[in-house]
Structures are given as structure tokens and as C-alpha cells.
Amino acid sequence: MGLNVWALGGIAAVAVLTFGLGVWGSRRARTTSDFLVAGRGVSARMNAAAISGEYLSAASFLGVAGLVLKDGVDALWYPVGFTAGYLALLLFVAAPLRRSGAYTLPDFAEARLGSVRLRRLATGFVVVVGWLYLVPQLQGAGLTLATITELKPWVGAVLVAVVVVLNVVFGGMRAVTLVQAFQYWLKFTAIALPAFLLFLVFVSDRGAGQRALGEPLPPVFTQQTTVDIETDVTLQVAEPVMLQAKGEIGGQPVDGSVYWGRGQHDVSEDTRLTFPAGASAPSVVGAPADNAAWINPLGADKSLLHIYSLIFATFLGTMGLPHVLVRFYTNPNGSAARETTLYVLILLGLFYLFPTILGALSRLYVPQLLVTGKTDAAVLLLPTAMLDNWLGKGLAALTAAGAFAAFLSTSSGLVMSVAGVLSTDVLPGRVRDFRLATLIAGIAPLAAALAGATLDLSQSVGLAFATAASTFCPLLVLGIWWRGLTAPGAAAGIIVGGGLAVAATVTTMLVATAGGWVEPLLAQPAAITVPAAFVTMFVVSKLTRRRIPRDVSRTMLRMHAPDPLGFSQDREGQVGALADSNLPGEGRHRA
Numbered sequence: 241m242g243l244n245v246w247a248l249g250g251i252a253a254v255a256v257l258t259f260g261l262g263v264w265g266s267r268r269a270r271t272t273s274d275f276l277v278a279g280r281g282v283s284a285r286m287n288a289a290a291i292s293g294e295y296l297s298a299a300s301f302l303g304v305a306g307l308v309l310k311d312g313v314d315a316l317w318y319p320v321g322f323t324a325g326y327l328a329l330l331l332f333v334a335a336p337l338r339r340s341g342a343y344t345l346p347d348f349a350e351a352r353l354g355s356v357r358l359r360r361l362a363t364g365f366v367v368v369v370g371w372l373y374l375v376p377q378l379q380g381a382g383l384t385l386a387t388i389t390e391l392k393p394w395v396g397a398v399l400v401a402v403v404v405v406l407n408v409v410f411g412g413m414r415a416v417t418l419v420q421a422f423q424y425w426l427k428f429t430a431i432a433l434p435a436f437l438l439f440l441v442f443v444s445d446r447g448a449g450q451r452a453l454g455e456p457l458p459p460v461f462t463q464q465t466t467v468d469i470e471t472d473v474t475l476q477v478a479e480p481v482m483l484q485a486k487g488e489i490g491g492q493p494v495d496g497s498v499y500w501g502r503g504q505h506d507v508s509e510d511t512r513l514t515f516p517a518g519a520s521a522p523s524v525v526g527a528p529a530d531n532a533a534w535i536n537p538l539g540a541d542k543s544l545l546h547i548y549s550l551i552f553a554t555f556l557g558t559m560g561l562p563h564v565l566v567r568f569y570t571n572p573n574g575s576a577a578r579e580t581t582l583y584v585l586i587l588l589g590l591f592y593l594f595p596t597i598l599g600a601l602s603r604l605y606v607p608q609l610l611v612t613g614k615t616d617a618a619v620l621l622l623p624t625a626m627l628d629n630w631l632g633k634g635l636a637a638l639t640a641a642g643a644f645a646a647f648l649s650t651s652s653g654l655v656m657s658v659a660g661v662l663s664t665d666v667l668p669g670r671v672r673d674f675r676l677a678t679l680i681a682g683i684a685p686l687a688a689a690l691a692g693a694t695l696d697l698s699q700s701v702g703l704a705f706a707t708a709a710s711t712f713c714p715l716l717v718l719g720i721w722w723r724g725l726t727a728p729g730a731a732a733g734i735i736v737g738g739g740l741a742v743a744a745t746v747t748t749m750l751v752a753t754a755g756g757w758v759e760p761l762l763a764q765p766a767a768i769t770v771p772a773a774f775v776t777m778f779v780v781s782k783l784t785r786r787r788i789p790r791d792v793s794r795t796m797l798r799m800h801a802p803d804p805l806g807f808s809q810d811r812e813g814q815v816g817a818l819a820d821s822n823l824p825g826e827g828r829h830r831a
Contacts (some may be wrong), residue, residue, distance in 0.1 A: 244579040246633040246634060246636060246637035247388040247620070247633075247636050247637045247639075247640035247641075248388060248389055248640075249637060250638060250640045250641030250644075251384070251385065251388075251640050251641060251644045253517050253641060254426070254641045254648065255399065255643045255644065255646050255648075257422070258403055258407065258419055258423070258438070258645070258648050259303065259540075260674075260701050260763055261325040261703070263493060263575045264569050264617065265791075271497075272323045272380050273530070278666050279375060281414050282417055282570040282572075283380055283576070284571065284572060284576045284579040284580045284583060285543035285580075285583055286417065286421055286582045286611065286768070286803075287417070287423035287567060287568075287570060287571055287576075287578045287581075287585045288581075288583030288587060289424045289425065289583075289587065290416075290417045290418075290420040290421040290424070290567060290578065290795065291564060291584050292424045292427075292584055292587040292588055292591070293419075293421055293422070293423040293424030293427065293645075294420045294563060294564070294585075294649050294650055294652070294653035295322075295564060295566065295588065295649070295650070295653075295723070296424065296427055296588070296591060296646055297373070297376075297377055297646055297647075297649075297650035297701060298376055298379075298380030298616075298643070298647055298650070298701070299322075299376065299429060299700070299701035299702075300322065300382075300591070300592070300646065301430075301431065301595070301597065301618045301619065301643050301646040301804045302380055302617070302618075302619050302620070302643055303318075303380075303382070303598070303644060303647070303701065304318055304319050304592070304595040304599065305595040305596070305598040305599035305602060305618050305619045306599065306602075306615035306616040306617070306619075307599070307615070308596055308598075308599025308600060309485045309599045309600075309602040309603050309606075309609060309610070309615045309618045310523070310524075310528075310610065310613075310615045311527060311528065311536055311790060312528055312533070312534035312536070313534075313535060313536065313740065314506075314537060314547070315535055315599070316540065316596065317547060317550050317551060317554070318554065318702070319548070319592035319596065320554075320674040321550065321551055321553070321554020321555050322554055322558070322588065322592070322770045323490075323585065323589055323592055323736055323818070324555055325554055325557065325558025325559065325721070325831065326558060326581055326588065328556065328558070328559055328586060329558055329559050329564075329581055330578060330581040330582060330585070332559070332579050332716075332720065332721070333559050333565075333716050333717070333720065334568055334574075334577040334580070335574035335575065335577050335578045336574065336582045336720045336799035336800060337552060337565065337568055337569075337716065337720070337799075337802075338569065338573065338574045338577035339355065339569055339573070339574040339797065339798055339799050339801075339803070340352070340799050341749075341798070342569065342793075343566075343569055343660065344562070344657070344661050344664060345366055345398070345562050345565060345566075345571075345661070345666065345712055345715075346360070346363045346366060346661055346665055347359070347363040347663075347664070348716070348719070349361075349715060349719070349730065349809070350364040352719045352720075352725075352789075352795055353719070353725065353726065353727040353730055353789060354727065354789045354791075355636040355727035355731075357664060357731070358727045358731050359666065360691045361731055361734055361735070362711075362712075362734070363661045363662075363665040363666070364399045365561045365660065365707070365711045365712070365734060365738050366657065366658065367513055367658055367662070367681075368707065368738070369560070369561065369562055369708045369711070370563065370655075370657055370658040370685075370708050371565070371658070371684060371685045371688065371713075372601070372650060372653075372700075372703060372704035372707060372745065373561070373650070373701060374654040374655070374685040374689075374702070375649050375652045375653050375657075375685050375688050375689045376650065376700035376701055376704075377400070377646075377647045377654070378397040378400055378401060378580070378647070378685060378686055378689035378715065379393070379648040379700075380396065380616065380642065380643070380646075380647055380677075380760070381396035381397050381399065381400040382394060382395070382396040382451050382689070383440065383616060383617060384396055384398070384613055384617075384640060384643045384644060384647070387620050387621065388620060388636070388640055389615045390673045390726075394690050396647075397686060397689050397690060398686065398821070400644070400648055400651055400687040400816070401651070401682050402720060403648060404648060404651045404652050404655050404682060405655065405678055405679060405682040405683075407419060407652060408652060408655050408656050408659060408682075409677045409678045409679070409686070409739070410670075412722070413556045414544050416652045416653065416656050417737060418650070419518070419652060420649045420652060420653065421593060421650065422645075423645040423649040423706070424587065424649070424650065426641065426642060427531055427637070427642045427645050427646055427649075428587075428590070428591055429642070430638045430639055430641055430642020430643075430645070431591065431594040431595060431598070431619075431639070431642055432590075432591075432593075432594050432633070433596035434464075434598070434619075434622075434623055434638060434639055435593075435595075435597045435598050436594075436820075437486040437631075437635065438597075438601055438622065438635070439597055439601070440716060441626050441627060442471075442601055442604070445626075448774055452531070453531050453534070453535055453600060453603060454530070454532065454535050455530075455531050455532065455776045456530055456532035457478070457479060457520065457530050457532075458520045458521050458522070458523065458607075459477055459520070459521045459531065459603050459604065459607035459610065460477045460518060460519065460520055460532065460607070460610070461515045461517060461518065461519050461520075461521055461607060461670050462517060462605075463517045463657070464514065464515065464516055464517050464606075465514070465515050465608050466512060466513070466514045466515075467512070467514075467608045467611045467612060468510075468511075468512050469487070469507050469508070469509055469512070469611075469612060470509055470510075470612070471504075471509050471511065472476075472506070472507070472508055473504050473507050473524055473613060474504055474506050474507075474524065474525045475502060475504065475506075475507060475524060475525070475611060475769045476503070476504050476524070476525050476529050476585065477500045477504075477505060477520075477522045477524065477529075477536065478502065478522075478529040479520035480499070480500065480501050480502060480520075481499075481512055481515065481519045481520050482497060482498070482499050482500075482516070482519070483497070483516070483519065484496065484497060484498070484513070484514040485497075485498045485501065485511060485512065485513050485514070485728035486511065486512045487508060487510055487511025487512060488508035488510075488511055489505060489506065489507050489508070489603050490505060490506050491506065494530050500522070504525060504804035505522070505789070513611065515608075517727075519768055521607035521608070521610050521611065522610070522611055523610040523611070523678075524610065524612075524613040527610065527791075531603070532592055532780060533541045534603070535655030535734050538792060538807055541719075545767060546704070546763065546764055547577075548767050549764040549765065549766045549767035549768075550764050550766070552704070552706075552709060552767050553702055553705040553706040553707075553709050553764060553766035553770075554705055554771050556709040556766070556770055557704075557705030557706060557707075557708040557709035557766070558705070558708075559573045559639055559708075559709070559712070559713045559716055559717070560708030560709055560710075560712030560713040560715075560716065561704075561705070561710060562657040562658075562661070562707050562708075562712070563650075563653035563654045563656065563657040564653070564701040564765060565626070565712075565716075566653075566656065566657045567580075568580065568581075568651070574803050575803050594809050595609035595619070596620050598618065598622060598724060599618060601613075601622060601626070602618035602619075602622050602750070606618055606621050606622055606625050606628050610620070614618060619639050619643065620636065620639055620640060621636075622639075622781065622795070623635035623639060625635050637809050649676065655681045655682050655683075656678075657677060658677075658681035659674060659677040659678040659680075659681040660674070660677075660809075662677035662680060662681060663676075663677040668701070674795070684706075686796040692798070695698040695734075701765075702747065703741075703744070703745045703762060705766070706741050706744070706745075706764060706765055706766040706769060707741040707742060707745065708763075708772075709737040709741075709766050709769075709770050710738055710740065710741040710766065710770050710772075710773045711733075711734045711737055711741070711773065712734075713773075714728050714733050714734075714737065714773045714774045715733070715734060715777075715782045717774075718730070718774070718777055718778070718781075718801060722783070723788070723792050723796060724781050724785065725781050725788075725790060726781045726784045726785065726787040726788055727775065727787060727789075728780055728781070728784045729777045729779075729780035729781030729782075729783075729784060729786055730777055730781075732777065732780040733774065733777030733780070734773070734775040736772050736773055736776045737769045737770065737772055737773025737774075737776070738769075738773070739766060740768065740769040740772060741766070741769045742763055744762045744765035744769070745765075747762050748762050755776075759830045777782075781827065
């Protein structure tokens, strides 16, 4: 795709507005509390908009529609899980976590179990989860800018990293809160308005020649379409097709007409394929070959084990995402934290209606993405594919702006959460240490994004959810609701669950699997890793019951007593002095 000036202008406007709002919001950022938790004075509605803006990442704005285009109804588990996770957060975590008085997840681990070693372990996994989540945001930014311009993908990744790091360095949580709240409403407009208008176009465009989405046939090219293959790909052909090709197919050079029968065909990179109008669209191996399979459950070559594992990851992973949980520390009390979660459920439920519509329309109007496998670009290409006029270009600019807002807001929260734990647990915890930690938190994942290969955005983020679900979800649920949890038990569960999840993530990204029953576990390991973490924490805690903190009753009362009773206690003024703490070895929260 050539240069789209309209879309480029939308991206530039979002970048400038984000930076400007960050500067304006940073005016009152002075203390450590301002930088880490915005002075604990954010209202429930403002915090809900900020959480929603932060949470709706590249996987939500681009990835959900792309997965619906490729996988059909099986992909709907992603938005369902992303939203329903907040119901579990509302019921079990939000209010007690806020009443704990902690600043970060490692802070909570030490406050609850009195172990500095556990705090350090939790710090390590906060960084792992944050960077696992941040890398696909930066890669998605590169994809967006490369899709609408002729620039290299690294330009978009660097642009997002620079804007985010500058905002967090100079304004911390106060600046980030304002930016993320604004970006939720921008993203909502950028996904809802195009979906509404393009659906009206679809309803009035019945003579365009598309096949119905329920027909037992693959999608069809409604006009002659040229597709450039940029990486080696194996395509499955459900209906025979005659096309023009220049490059290498099946290991043999070709330059002219090619006939593809039913079956699989290997296409090498730098090959150009030209399909005539009316030709059936092939798809990458692993996606449904025709519309009938696309519209039926398990038609995307997904096993029940994979679906259950995805549910575990998305439902429970939300409870363990550091960049989400840190926002609840900004509420003034536990009741406000619970009210915030309720508003978030409403805002997310509204948003996720629209990527599904855009994904279904993309199967009719941009089937060429099924050939390349780059289905994450569906939201960006659909407006101009359906409307070849100024309105289509305007909607494309709006979706590009919304996509960049998604990268900026989520990346801001991730950098904020990682910088928070690095500044308080690795560095002395002063404001200048927070700024240094922000640079580290932004540069390391940028290097990984520029060097590493990509998965689908939602799949990459799903692996980050699986790691969070396998580490911090059991720690929070058992730490908040079970008096018998011990520091050795929590540490063992985090190591087992997190270690298995990280191993599966690395294997998925670096090693090509041969299929079979192992592949779904590697692609989405939460069905194994989450129960393993819970069981390990329970068993080891039972074996080390003598290590239950002596003040567990006081800690549990602080977390569960209603706010008007006044048992909750914030650690105001202590973060900057952590390095000078003289408290006993049971943890710096113990008096």
C-alpha cells in the first residue's frame, strides 16, 4: 500500500495530542506518590476511562478483528475473556488490593507475606509480563505505520517508544492517567464510527458479488487483486483457481499463469500473486478453508483444550496484569476501586461489539489478507476497500489514529508499571530513579521488538495473559482470601506456573512445533500452568505452615474491613526511603 496522507495525518495528530496532554498533566507531578499512584486521588469514572484506555491494546483494536477475519467464531473468546476478566477482578481483588496500601504488586507480596525475597521474585515477573505485553504493542505500531506508508516497520515502534517514555519520565501516573482517559474515547470513536458506517455500506452493497459468510465456499476476490508475499507461507486451496504468479512456488521459479488445485501450496517470499475477479481466495494453513468452517465453532482447527486454555488465560490473566492492577492503587479507597471496575466492565463491553463487525466485513472485502496471513491490518485497510472516496480515506485516517492511540495508551501503562517496580525494588526509589527506570523499561522491549519475529497480536498478548494468570493471579487470590498462604508457598507457585508459561512462550516464538496434542499447550499453556501454580502454592504452604506471618490477622482485617472503619493504611512517604529502612527481616511493611 502506498502513502496514505490522511492516515498519516491522523497518526501525527494523536502523537502530538498525547505528548501535549502528557505535558499538561505533568504540571502537578512532584512527589514519588504523584509519579507512582497519582497521589491516590483519581475518581472512579476517570480511572475507569484510563484503565479501559490502557487495557484496549493492539490486540483489542487490531488483533480481535484480525482473528475474527481469519478464525471466525472461535476468535470471539478473546473479547469475551478480555472483558469477563474484570468481573473476577471486581468480585475478588479490586477493593482488598486497594485497601492493602501497597504501591505495586511486589509491594503487595511483601505487605501480605513479609518476605523481601518474594518481593524480588515478584519484581522479576512484573518485568517479564510487562515486556511480553509491550513488545507486540511496539510491533503493532510498526505494522500500522508500514501499512499506510512506505516507511519501515521500525519507525512506528521507535515513535511510540519515544512518545511514551517522554510522557512517563516527566509526568508519571498523573500525566499517564489523563492521556489514557482521553485515548479510550478516541479509540471508541475510531472503532465504532467506521463499524457503523461500513455496516450501512455493506447492507446497501448486495450486488457486489461476495459470497455469503455461511456458504461452504471460501471468500472470493470481487476484483482483480495483486498480493505480494513478504515471507514464506503455505497456502491451502479449497476451490481450484487460475492465477498469475512471478517468483517461486513449490521450490520452482514461475513467471506466468499458474493453476492451483485443491490442497496445499508453498509460496516463497518476494513472490507476486495476481488473482482475477471471481477467483476463490486461498488462506494460510491453520485457518478455516471455507466460510462454512469459519462460521462454526472449532472450525479454525482449534481443539477444546486450546479454547479452555484461552479462557483460563484471559479470564484469570486480567487479575495478574501489573499495568492494570497498579491503576487501582490510584483510587482513594476500596469502594472507589470496586466502582471503577464496574464502570470498566461497561466501557469494555461497548467497545468489543465493533471489532467483531469489522472482522466479519473484512472477510468479504479484503480477503487478500488471508493469503499473506497479515490479518491484523484488516481494520486499517477495510475503509478504503469498501469506500474508494474521501469518506473511506477519512475513516482510514480515523482507524489509524485509533490504532496508534491503542499502542500509546497501553505502552504507557506497561512502561509505568515496569518503571514503578524497578525504581522501588532495584533502585533507591527517588523521583530521579523512577525516570532512569522508565528509560530502561522502554528501551529493552524496543530492542526486542526490532529484533524479534511476531505472532498475531492477540496471540502474543494471550501469552502475556497466560504468564500473568500463572503467577500473580494465584498470589492475589490466595493472598487475599486464604490465611494459610506462606512466602515459600507463594514463591514456589510463582516459579512453577511462571516458569512453565515462559518456557511455552519462548518455545512458541522460537521453535516450529510439529503439531499433535503438544502444540495447543505451547500456543496457550494456561490450562496447565494456572492449576499447577495454584496447587503448588497450596501444597507448599501446607508443608510450611509454620511460616505463616504472625500478623496475618491484622493484614487480613486491613484488606477486608469496610472503608468507613478506617483499618486500611497507605504507605505515604515510605517509598522514597525504602533503601534506608531499618525494619526487621520479615519485610519492610512490618512495624
